[in-house]
Amino acid sequence: MRTVTTIADVRALARRWRQAGERIVFVPTMGNLHAGHVSLIEAARAHGERFVASIFVNPMQFGPNEDFAHYPRTPERDEQMLRAAGCDLMFMPDVAEMYPNGSQRATRVEVPGLSGILCGEFRPGHFAGVTTVVAKLLHIVEPDAAVFGEKDYQQLTLIRRMVRELCMPIEIIAAPTVRDADGLAMSSRNQYLTPEERARAPAIHRTLQAAALRLRAGECDYPGIERTGIEALERAGLQPDYFAVRRAEDLGAAQPDTRHLVVLTAARLGKARLIDNLQVSR
Ligand code: PAF
Numbered sequence: 001m002r003t004v005t006t007i008a009d010v011r012a013l014a015r016r017w018r019q020a021g022e023r024i025v026f027v028p029t030m031g032n033l034h035a036g037h038v039s040l041i042e043a044a045r046a047h048g049e050r051f052v053a054s055i056f057v058n059p060m061q062f063g064p065n066e067d068f069a070h071y072p073r074t075p076e077r078d079e080q081m082l083r084a085a086g087c088d089l090m091f092m093p094d095v096a097e098m099y100p101n102g103s104q105r106a107t108r109v110e111v112p113g114l115s116g117i118l119c120g121e122f123r124p125g126h127f128a129g130v131t132t133v134v135a136k137l138l139h140i141v142e143p144d145a146a147v148f149g150e151k152d153y154q155q156l157t158l159i160r161r162m163v164r165e166l167c168m169p170i171e172i173i174a175a176p177t178v179r180d181a182d183g184l185a186m187s188s189r190n191q192y193l194t195p196e197e198r199a200r201a202p203a204i205h206r207t208l209q210a211a212a213l214r215l216r217a218g219e220c221d222y223p224g225i226e227r228t229g230i231e232a233l234e235r236a237g238l239q240p241d242y243f244a245v246r247r248a249e250d251l252g253a254a255q256p257d258t259r260h261l262v263v264l265t266a267a268r269l270g271k272a273r274l275i276d277n278l279q280v281s282r
Contacts, residue, residue, distance in 0.1 A: 001083045003090045007140050010091050014052065014141055017088075023048030025173075026143035028134060031055035031092075032072040033081045036178040036186035040147045041085040043175035047145045053082050054091040054137055060103040061129030067271075072188055091141070098136060109135040109166070111158045114251060118154050119266055119275065122241045130155055131162050138168060145171040151178075151185050153264055153277040157251055177276070179205065185276045192272040201269055203236030207243070208278045211263045215245065215280045220256040229265060238267040248279050 004010055017024055025048035027040045044051050055078050062068035075092060082090050099106050108128050114120075115127035138146060148156045160172050178186045183205030184198075193201060210232065211225050219225065222245040229243030246252065248260040264277040 001079075001087050001090060003079060003092060005092055005094065006097060007093070010052070010089065010140050011142075013089055014050075014143075017050045018142070022050045023145070024050045024052060024141065024143040026137070026141045026146040027051065027053045027087075028137050028146065028148075029053060029055055029078075030057045030071065030188070031078045032074050032188040033078045034178075034186050034188065036149060036151065038081060038085050039178045040149060040175050041082070041087055043173060044145070044147050045086070047147075047171070047173055048143075050089070051087045052089045052091060052141050052143065053087050054093075054141075056091075056093055056098060056133070056137075058098075058103075058129055058133040059095060060099070060106065060108075060132055061126050063123055063125060066123070067189075067192075072191060091137075098133065103129075106132065108132045109162060111162050111165070114154070114158050114161060117251065118242055118244060118246075118264060120154070122266065127155070127158055131158055134159055135162065135166065135168075138163075138170060143170060145173055147173045147175050150174050150176055150279075151187070151276065153262055153279075154251060161250075183209075185274075187274065189272045189274065193270055197270045197272070200237050201274060203233060203238060204265060204267060204274055204276050207232045207236075208263050208265060208276060211243075211245065212278045212280045215261055215263070216282055218282065222254050225263075229263070233265070233267050238269050241266040241268065241273070248281075 025044040057071050109131045110128040120127050182202040184201045207229050211229050226243050230240050233240040243265045245254050245263050247254050247258050248262040261280045266275045
């Protein structure tokens with residue numbers, strides 16, 4: 001595996017692979033890799049011959065009071081994990097390489113509407129930061145396909161729409177959420193939890209499962225299911241930002257005859273803000 005820090009080096013290598021007719025699959029990350037990220041690389045395997053991962057903690061997607069400065073950074077360990085997972089290229093730019101004029105005044109890519117709901121309501125500017133950096137990374141790597149985790153369901157939905165609307169010839173692959181044995185979705189932010197908070201965190205998955213069960217049974221009282229979800233999370237000692245039943249395709253309002261649904265939640269627990277979701281088809 002090669003590790004590079006400049007856009008020029010990524011382009012030179014990727015060009016060589018493309019000229020050799022090799023399909024490139026890209027996995028963008030913010031580093032501090034865990035089994036969930038390794039599963040993204042594994043999902044990439046079925047879609048090409050060359051695998052590129054980026055490690056970049058993107059300042060544009062963090063709010064002023066969020067954890068940009070403290071976000072865990074473990075580059076040596078990340079490099080070992082990517083090498084072991086069979087990655088060909090790790091791109092680890094610094095902020096100046098990605099934002100030569102600073103991230104505050106940089107050109108932005110924003111998906112209106114979708115970026116302002118659910119997590120977007122509680123993290124203003126977050127999704128514009130995500131779509132901007134992902135658009136830049138996709139322009140740099142020019143992959144045939146890119147892999148994103150279903151754990152960040154709203155992010156995945158936004159990226160699919162951005163890629164479609166900006167006519168990027170890139171296949172977006174969704175990889176299933178990887179969970180600990182007790183159901184908690186893997187996330188770098190789980191490290192912020194104290195042992196006592198960690199023991200309470202699986203309530204998120206349990207509450208989503210309870211909602212999914214009701215939906216599978218044909219219930220259409222979505223506001224009722226949402227209220228029950230909020231109450232259950234509060235009883236478990238979490239502070240939910242939202243618990244929502246939406247249309248899986250575009251996160252629009254679910255109707256009684258909507259067949260593909262997604263239940264999404266975000267909840268605060270100590271220093272962590274945790275998100276998770278479950279899809280339901282009926
Ligand atoms: O999901 C993430 O880790 C980030 O939002 C991403 C897609 C790497 C963009 O910074």
